[in-house]
Amino acid sequence: MRSGRPEMPGSPAVVVDASAIAAVVFNEPASDDVVESIGDARLIAPSLLPYELANVYVIKVRRYPDQKTALDGAFSLLGALDIELVAVSADAAGALAFETGLTAYDAAYLWLARRLGLGLDKVVLRVAYYLLVSACTSVLNSRKQY
16 A cells, blocks of 8 residues: 555546455455456555554454454555555545534545545445445334234
8 A cells, every 4th residue: 555646647546445445355255346346446545544454454353363364364465455545634524524424434535536536436335225225124124014
């Protein structure tokens, strides 16, 4: 991963979030979808990405201590990924979080995508849609039928 200002010309770019990168690095079920959706685009993310990925790693090791060696190996690959990290101000992320109802973390990704005129990775949008549909289905199923 590298820090800096994103280059706009050249290959298509996409703002990727921690869940998409974690899916690939930790070989989660969505990894094939992530790879397919991103293709050969340049990857850009807010500079908070490594911290979010470190948190995913810590949670996985705590949850699956018997898999620590494999998780260590997967986590060590993160530095080799060619993801351009861009600073997003906490003020901008916070303001957008209030405006949209997102967390400040998620708002940082959205702010960056808007600033650069880029799309968020499609996988994240599909996951968000799935979670919304699941939540609605759960609520509907919990209501009694008369």
